[in-house]
Amino acid sequence: MDKLLIAGGSRLSGEIAISGAKNAALPILCAALLTAEPMTFSNVPQLKDIATLLALLGQMGVEISADGDTVTLDASGVDNPVAPYEMVKTMRASILVLGPLVARCGEARVSLPGGCAIGARPVDQHIKGLQAMGAEVGVEHGYVHARVPRLKGARLFTDMVTVTGTENLMMAATLADGETVIENAAREPEIVDLANCLVAMGARISGAGTDVIRIQGVDRLHGATHRIMPDRIETGTYLCAAAVTGGDVRLTGTSTAYLDAVVDKLMDAGCEVESARDAIRIKAPARLQAVNLRTSPYPAFPTDMQAQFMALNCVAHGVAMIRETIFENRFMHAVELQRLGAMIRIDGNTAVVQGVERLQGATVMATDLRASASLVIAGLVAEGETMIERIYHLDRGYERLVEKLAALGASVRRVS
Numbered sequence: 001m002d003k004l005l006i007a008g009g010s011r012l013s014g015e016i017a018i019s020g021a022k023n024a025a026l027p028i029l030c031a032a033l034l035t036a037e038p039m040t041f042s043n044v045p046q047l048k049d050i051a052t053l054l055a056l057l058g059q060m061g062v063e064i065s066a067d068g069d070t071v072t073l074d075a076s077g078v079d080n081p082v083a084p085y086e087m088v089k090t091m092r093a094s095i096l097v098l099g100p101l102v103a104r105c106g107e108a109r110v111s112l113p114g115g116c117a118i119g120a121r122p123v124d125q126h127i128k129g130l131q132a133m134g135a136e137v138g139v140e141h142g143y144v145h146a147r148v149p150r151l152k153g154a155r156l157f158t159d160m161v162t163v164t165g166t167e168n169l170m171m172a173a174t175l176a177d178g179e180t181v182i183e184n185a186a187r188e189p190e191i192v193d194l195a196n197c198l199v200a201m202g203a204r205i206s207g208a209g210t211d212v213i214r215i216q217g218v219d220r221l222h223g224a225t226h227r228i229m230p231d232r233i234e235t236g237t238y239l240c241a242a243a244v245t246g247g248d249v250r251l252t253g254t255s256t257a258y259l260d261a262v263v264d265k266l267m268d269a270g271c272e273v274e275s276a277r278d279a280i281r282i283k284a285p286a287r288l289q290a291v292n293l294r295t296s297p298y299p300a301f302p303t304d305m306q307a308q309f310m311a312l313n314c315v316a317h318g319v320a321m322i323r324e325t326i327f328e329n330r331f332m333h334a335v336e337l338q339r340l341g342a343m344i345r346i347d348g349n350t351a352v353v354q355g356v357e358r359l360q361g362a363t364v365m366a367t368d369l370r371a372s373a374s375l376v377i378a379g380l381v382a383e384g385e386t387m388i389e390r391i392y393h394l395d396r397g398y399e400r401l402v403e404k405l406a407a408l409g410a411s412v413r414r415v416s
């Protein structure tokens with residue numbers, strides 16, 4: 001199994017391009033299931049999660065052709081509306097095929113995702129919404145089985161803000177009979193990107209990006225082209241990597257537009273952040289100030305940036321309180337950071353981080369995608385070598401990580 005070897009101590013500088021957003025590409029590729037006409041997507045990141053989803057779509061009968069970051073999907077021949085356990089278990093976002101399949105094929109069988117490293121993560125809200133739209137939904141042999149001749153528009157209220165839940169129901173509603181209103185909808189930028197793609201396909205949607213989304217169902221959707229938005233979490237991760245090394249880095253193909261909460265914290269930590277239309281430059285001081293944070297749904301501070309900021313706080317001046325409110329059990333990186341010499345105390349959903357002057361390289365283990373990113377960030381400032389094991393998690397969500405870090409002057413390589 002591959003490992004990542006990082007020799008800490010290099011100050012990051014230079015320029016790299018940010019990739020398309022994984023969490024936008026996943027639902028948007030699933031939207032291709034809603035039409036019998038070809039869809040073409042550009043700026044699709046080449047990641048393990050995307051490959052998993054394409055394999056899943058392929059076994060359903062979707063024809064796929066890819067050329068670099070452009071992917072064309074033709075779902076005219078979908079004949080097997082099933083998402084098997086073997087695929088869903090490796091990527092929870094596979095549940096995103098449920099809404100489009102029920103809407104277009106009148107039936108879907110999708111394996112329950114089960115638990116994952118960062119908590120239970122149920123899909124009850126996805127199911128509740130489809131039932132409210134008239135689908136008969138049962139759980140049989142570990143699979144969600146949904147059936148309905150045609151979904152009916154309905155007023156939906158999710159018990160909590162759920163990103164993929166909102167996306168699944170919004171996609172399903174595009175082909176329903178009548179109007180659907182999703183209240184308490186997630187407001188993440190990826191939802192707006194998905195809505196823009198659906199509108200280009202002929203869907204009638206208003207309110208995406210607010211907590212009330214209205215969808216007027218249509219009889220059919222047509223083919224379209226769509227460019228995936230930049231990855232705001234990849235952007236934030238490189239901003240943290242630059243910040244922690246006292247670096248001076250420019251990121252292109254991205255913007256601060258969706259990163260207010262993150263940029264705010266970086267400025268509190270002492271960084272200068274300049275934003276241009278299609279680029280961001282960060283200049284960091286020799287040592288950062290500790291910053292408190294609390295994760296919440298967009299537009300507040302994203303849970304997907306919590307681990308990276310924990311790494312940053314590990315070497316900052318002062319004490320930081322980090323509260324995780326979205327997922328239980330999302331502090332698995334803390335014990336690994338402690339192996340590098342970090343001083344972290346966990347109390348329920350709060351972590352208290354006392355910054356130390358330096359971390360020391362050691363062997364650590366990646367536990368999930370963003371936890372892995374926090375270990376990379378810590379490794380960049382640790383004295384000596386840090387070996388990160390189980391880096392397949394990083395392959396799920398960071399395109400060409402080693403090349404990008406190396407281009408910024410980091411000493412990092414992949415070893416078998």
Ligand code: UD1
Binds near residue numbers: 162
């Ligand atoms: C998405 C993101 C993930 C991010 C998360 C929160 C994708 C592919 N993934 O995950 O990177 O960390 O949003 O910003 O976009 N919940 C339920 N029942 C449900 C649905 C959710 O109880 O039916 C709970 C979850 O367990 C969690 C909370 O709601 O505690 C939010 O989860 P949700 O927004 O659904 O996360 P994902 O969409 O899976």
